[in-house]
Amino acid sequence: MELLSNLALGFGVAFSLENLAYCFAGVALGTLIGVLPGVGPLVTIAMLFPITFHLPAVPAIIMLAGIFYGAQYGGSTTSILVNLPGETASAVTCIDGYQMARQGRAGPALATAALASFFAGCVGTLLIALAGPTLGEWALKFGSAEYTSLMLMALVASAVMTQGDAVKGLAMVVLGLLIGVVGVDVNSGMARYSFGIPELVDGVGFTVVAVGLFAVAEIVANLESREPREVYTGKLTGLMPTARDLRDAAWPTVRGTALGACFGVLPGTGPALSSFATYMLEKKIARDPSRFGRGAIEGVAAPEAANNAAAQTAFIPMLTLGIPATATMALMLAALTLQGIATGPQVMLDKPDLFWGLIASMWIGNCLLVILNLPLVGLWVKLLTVPYRWLFPSIILFCCIGNYSVSNNPFDVYLCALIGVLGYVLVKLECEPAPLLLGYVLGPLLEENLRRALLIARGDPTVFFTRPISAAFMIATVVILVVMVAPAARGMRRGT
Amino acid sequence: MKPDLRNNRDWIAGLLFIVLGALATVLARDYPFGTTMRMGPGYFPTMLGGILLVFGATILLRGIRSGERVKGEWGVRPLAWITLSIVLFGFLLDRVGMVPATVVTLFAAAAAGREFRLKEVLLLAIVMTAFSVAVFSYGLKLPYPLVGSYY
Amino acid sequence: MQVSFVARLLALMLLFGAACTAFAQTSYPAKPIRFLVGFPPGGTNDIVARAVAPRFSEYLGQSVVIENRGGANASIATDLVAHAAPDGYTILLVAPGHATNPALLKLNFDSVNDFAFITLLAESQNLLVVHPSLPAHSVKALIALSKRRPGDINYGSSGTGTTVHLSAELFQYMTGVKWVHIPYKGGGPGLIALMAGEVSLYFGNVPTVIRQARAGKVRAVATTGLKRTPAAPDIPTVAESGVPGYEVTTAYGMAAPAKTPRAILDRLHTDIVRALNAPDTRERLLGLGADPVGNSPEQYTAFMKNEIAKWAKVIKAAGIKGE
Numbered sequence: 001m002e003l004l005s006n007l008a009l010g011f012g013v014a015f016s017l018e019n020l021a022y023c024f025a026g027v028a029l030g031t032l033i034g035v036l037p038g039v040g041p042l043v044t045i046a047m048l049f050p051i052t053f054h055l056p057a058v059p060a061i062i063m064l065a066g067i068f069y070g071a072q073y074g075g076s077t078t079s080i081l082v083n084l085p086g087e088t089a090s091a092v093t094c095i096d097g098y099q100m101a102r103q104g105r106a107g108p109a110l111a112t113a114a115l116a117s118f119f120a121g122c123v124g125t126l127l128i129a130l131a132g133p134t135l136g137e138w139a140l141k142f143g144s145a146e147y148t149s150l151m152l153m154a155l156v157a158s159a160v161m162t163q164g165d166a167v168k169g170l171a172m173v174v175l176g177l178l179i180g181v182v183g184v185d186v187n188s189g190m191a192r193y194s195f196g197i198p199e200l201v202d203g204v205g206f207t208v209v210a211v212g213l214f215a216v217a218e219i220v221a222n223l224e225s226r227e228p229r230e231v232y233t234g235k236l237t238g239l240m241p242t243a244r245d246l247r248d249a250a251w252p253t254v255r256g257t258a259l260g261a262c263f264g265v266l267p268g269t270g271p272a273l274s275s276f277a278t279y280m281l282e283k284k285i286a287r288d289p290s291r292f293g294r295g296a297i298e299g300v301a302a303p304e305a306a307n308n309a310a311a312q313t314a315f316i317p318m319l320t321l322g323i324p325a326t327a328t329m330a331l332m333l334a335a336l337t338l339q340g341i342a343t344g345p346q347v348m349l350d351k352p353d354l355f356w357g358l359i360a361s362m363w364i365g366n367c368l369l370v371i372l373n374l375p376l377v378g379l380w381v382k383l384l385t386v387p388y389r390w391l392f393p394s395i396i397l398f399c400c401i402g403n404y405s406v407s408n409n410p411f412d413v414y415l416c417a418l419i420g421v422l423g424y425v426l427v428k429l430e431c432e433p434a435p436l437l438l439g440y441v442l443g444p445l446l447e448e449n450l451r452r453a454l455l456i457a458r459g460d461p462t463v464f465f466t467r468p469i470s471a472a473f474m475i476a477t478v479v480i481l482v483v484m485v486a487p488a489a490r491g492m493r494r495g496t
Numbered sequence: 497m498k499p500d501l502r503n504n505r506d507w508i509a510g511l512l513f514i515v516l517g518a519l520a521t522v523l524a525r526d527y528p529f530g531t532t533m534r535m536g537p538g539y540f541p542t543m544l545g546g547i548l549l550v551f552g553a554t555i556l557l558r559g560i561r562s563g564e565r566v567k568g569e570w571g572v573r574p575l576a577w578i579t580l581s582i583v584l585f586g587f588l589l590d591r592v593g594m595v596p597a598t599v600v601t602l603f604a605a606a607a608a609g610r611e612f613r614l615k616e617v618l619l620l621a622i623v624m625t626a627f628s629v630a631v632f633s634y635g636l637k638l639p640y641p642l643v644g645s646y647y
Numbered sequence: 648m649q650v651s652f653v654a655r656l657l658a659l660m661l662l663f664g665a666a667c668t669a670f671a672q673t674s675y676p677a678k679p680i681r682f683l684v685g686f687p688p689g690g691t692n693d694i695v696a697r698a699v700a701p702r703f704s705e706y707l708g709q710s711v712v713i714e715n716r717g718g719a720n721a722s723i724a725t726d727l728v729a730h731a732a733p734d735g736y737t738i739l740l741v742a743p744g745h746a747t748n749p750a751l752l753k754l755n756f757d758s759v760n761d762f763a764f765i766t767l768l769a770e771s772q773n774l775l776v777v778h779p780s781l782p783a784h785s786v787k788a789l790i791a792l793s794k795r796r797p798g799d800i801n802y803g804s805s806g807t808g809t810t811v812h813l814s815a816e817l818f819q820y821m822t823g824v825k826w827v828h829i830p831y832k833g834g835g836p837g838l839i840a841l842m843a844g845e846v847s848l849y850f851g852n853v854p855t856v857i858r859q860a861r862a863g864k865v866r867a868v869a870t871t872g873l874k875r876t877p878a879a880p881d882i883p884t885v886a887e888s889g890v891p892g893y894e895v896t897t898a899y900g901m902a903a904p905a906k907t908p909r910a911i912l913d914r915l916h917t918d919i920v921r922a923l924n925a926p927d928t929r930e931r932l933l934g935l936g937a938d939p940v941g942n943s944p945e946q947y948t949a950f951m952k953n954e955i956a957k958w959a960k961v962i963k964a965a966g967i968k969g970e
Contacts, residue, residue: 032631036631045688139839140839140842140843141843142843143840143843143845144840144845165555167551167554167555167558168509168551168555170551171513171548171551171552171555174517174544174547174548174551175513175516175548177544178516178520178541178544178545178548181540181541181544184806184807185537186806186807186830186831186832187537187830188528188536188537188807188968189751189806189807189808189830189967189968190527190537190968192524192527192537192541193520193523193541196753198718198719198722198723198726199718199719199723201718201719201752202717202718202719216578216582219574219578220571220574220575220578220608221571223571223574223578223608223609223610224568224569224570224571224574224575225568225569225571267835267836267839317835317839321839321842321859323835323838323839323855324835330690330835331688331694334691334694334935337854337934337935388609389606389609389610389611389616390616390620392605392608392609393581393601393602393605393606393609393617393620393624394602394620394624396578396581396582396601396602396605397585397598397601397602397605397624397628398628399582400581400582400585400586400601401585401598401628401632404585404586404589404640405632405638406687407687407715407716407717407718407723408639408714408715408716409716409718409723410586410587410589410590411586412586413582413583413585413586413589414582414583414586416582417579417582417583417586420578420579420582421575421579424571424575425512426509426512428566428568428570429505429506429508429509429512429566430505430509430567431509443544447540448832450535451535452829452830452831454533454534454535455534455827455829456801456829456845456846459533459534460533461533639679639681639712639713639714
């Protein structure tokens with residue numbers, strides 16, 4: 001079978017000592033980068049660019065790819081340990097992962113994240129191998145109308161995300177939408193809410209919002225009372241997940257992988273949307289939804305599987321269409337171009353050793369990540385036993401450096417301080433930050449695509465229902481709305 | 497019964513949302529609104545501001561009715577110190593270099609804590625500064641001046 | 648006797664001081680040079696800078712450190728260099744947007760007089776591609792088709808004010824056809840939209856778009872430069888296909904703050920031109936679809952003045968508003 005011979009070729013390439021070494025280097029570096037807020041794969045790959053000039057193409061791309069998905073892994077580590085999302089997609093892991101850490105279950109949380117990511121990575125790699133070009137074509141079917149209905153569905157479903165008060169949760173989503181509006185409007189070129197400040201013309205950065213809202217607010221909240229109160233209170237029960245944990249996490253991992261693989265191919269949305277979506281799905285279909293937000297292992301396994309699967313499938317548009325989905329992909333594409341490799345529809349035929357070698361090394365990279373991270377779990381858990389008064393200033397420091405490094409601009413740091421204050425106030429008022437982040441990520445996409453879809457359709461709103469994929473999402477939205485409102489309506493009727 | 501508004505959680509939350517929503521709507525007045533089928537840049541923000549205002553009002557009314565208090569105390573002191581430490585970092589990095597900025601930030605952040613033991617904080621500052629320099633300046637080759645400024 | 652001793656001491660100090668400053672000048676560059684790039688890592692601007700930096704550093708004898716200060720279409724980085732100390736240790740990668748920003752944004756600097764333009768590093772063109780379903784195989788056919796269907800054909804762009812957008816605006820300005828602008832966020836989504844058929848036209852940058860064209864996913868019609876691009880010598884330019892005088896060049900250049908001393912500017916110019924002529928730098932730039940140039944400061948300054956004026960006209964005529 002052709003696939004087997006291709007894979008054999010790929011493994012042959014990937015298993016060379018040189019390529020293995022570069023894979024390991026990339027993955028290790030990526031994990032380290034993911035742990036540090038703000039300093040993402042983009043900055044790292046940019047720094048290492050000159051090295052890629054001296055390396056041949058295959059090891060170069062293997063290393064760069066390793067950095068990329070290694071960073072996704074690392075981002076979840078800080079989410080779980082200190083409520084600090086390293087990447088957009090890791091924000092969801094904060095919700096339950098951090099609570100697990102506080103209950104002394106950091107070990108199982110980290111291990112589950114690693115295992116779920118590994119599973120997702122394997123499946124993702126397999127998908128690229130089997131169905132890469134097909135999935136690439138699927139991405140092409142998504143036009144502005146489809147994105148609009150998808151975002152609308154996600155926003156409506158976001159009411160499911162909120163733990164407590166639904167109205168406050170929705171208010172947070174709307175606030176997030178507003179923060180997302182800051183910056184240049186794609187459709188008109190006009191800068192909104194920028195107050196004449198050039199740094200705001202490009203909007204409020206994700207790192208700034210995530211760090212301020214999650215990490216800073218959390219730290220201040222932990223310091224507020226005058227009596228000493230240890231943050232990580234639960235007794236350390238064990239480093240590895242129990243059999244029960246693994247059983248609970250199994251199906252969410254599978255579902256997360258499926259969602260992540262599908263969304264990862266869509267440019268611009270990918271890992272973030274996948275992790276939010278699976279979280280909402282899991283919460284909705286769980287037998288006991290109230291466990292979510294209090295340390296439910298499904299809330300860690302599903303998003304982690306989703307974002308890792310999405311990180312793998314994000315390579316598909318780049319490899320098969322030659323179009324980078326995100327800035328990081330663009331950089332990798334540039335690295336390839338500078339090597340003289342033209343990616344695009346022909347890359348599978350013109351350069352099979354590159355394509356299949358990359359795929360095989362992605363699988364190897366996933367293995368290496370698990371091998372690397374599982375023993376590290378013990379180390380991370382030990383880190384949590386450090387007295388909080390040493391831990392939190394260090395966290396603040398890394399947040400500052402991370403924020404600054406995004407654009408080398410102190411403004412981002414000041415803005416983060418401001419959002420930190422806002423975040424603390426909101427946390428005190430029992431408004432959760434996760435829905436805000438969802439609104440912030442989805443809002444701009446929804447508005448941009450909605451206006452564009454209407455522009456292309458020359459103002460005809462039926463376009464959302466006449467195109468099949470879009471219609472499907474719209475119907476799903478209505479269904480979700482009905483399902484959400486019906487129990488309340490039924491309750492009211494019974495009450496009268 | 498006079499509703500008790502002091503430290504009333506939902507009253508404050510509602511007020512916050514009302515203010516933010518109103519602000520958003522007022523600022524968006526400068527942007528062209530357009531029509532529903534041809535939305536201008538002002539359409540979305542105005543709508544959102546309005547929705548936030550409505551939500552805010554709902555929460556505020558609920559707060560008046562329920563009278564639930566904010567749990568725990570407001571950590572004004574830690575908030576002030578942490579905010580200051582972050583702001584100082586941004587201010588100092590370009591002007592005096594990464595090493596002094598890091599040390600100052602660590603001290604200011606540590607001041608937010610409940611206990612402040614000078615020797616411990618000093619040690620922490622030395623260790624973390626060394627670590628940061630190693631990782632960021634040498635490891636990642638981020639081009640920040642260690643001591644002294646760009647200018 | 649004491650006075651004369653003091654006087655001698657003072658004279659010695661003065662001499663020593665003067666020698667020091669002379670010595671300091673000849674030992675430029677004495678520390679690393681900041682090369683400001685107005686976009687985050689990964690974009691073409693950044694990669695152009697990274698392509699030239701290694702050899703440039705080597706010839707200068709000091710490391711040239713790329714500093715990314717993204718924001719507001721490179722105007723933040725540009726502003727920084729405009730106000731930086733003119734000592735030769737801060738230089739700017741002049742982005743294509745430098746010519747269009749004056750007409751679109753409120754700037755705190757003078758785009759011409761606050762800078763000492765050193766050289767045009769590289770220039771690239773855009774390639775007009777259409778969706779295969781559009782019945783137009785040449786520029787003339789496209790113009791005829793567009794005149795039959797005014798306001799009906801959609802074209803995509805990578806954002807308002809980008810060269811992708813402005814290429815189309817210039818075309819409409821010079822030919823009188825009317826298309827509908829559908830902006831996207833960045834080049835990737837725009838190109839995908841074209842391939843999906845959501846828009847029918849796209850003036851994409853050559854390296855990205857040429858791949859799709861060769862693969863048959865989209866149809867190449869013409870390039871936007873004055874001369875045919877070496878990357879695709881079989882594709883005619885818009886100018887030779889019926890719109891004489893049409894030219895859109897995406898230019899990447901280098902500049903320093905205006906009052907930088909002549910000696911330092913000359914040194915920078917010599918070394919960067921040498922770097923541009925190095926075979927590996929040339930190869931990297933060509934791989935990006937950019938043709939290395941390396942002209943004189945006078946030529947580059949004249950070019951920039953011309954561009955700023957030209958785009959101000961087009962932007963005004965198209966009614967594009969920025970902030």
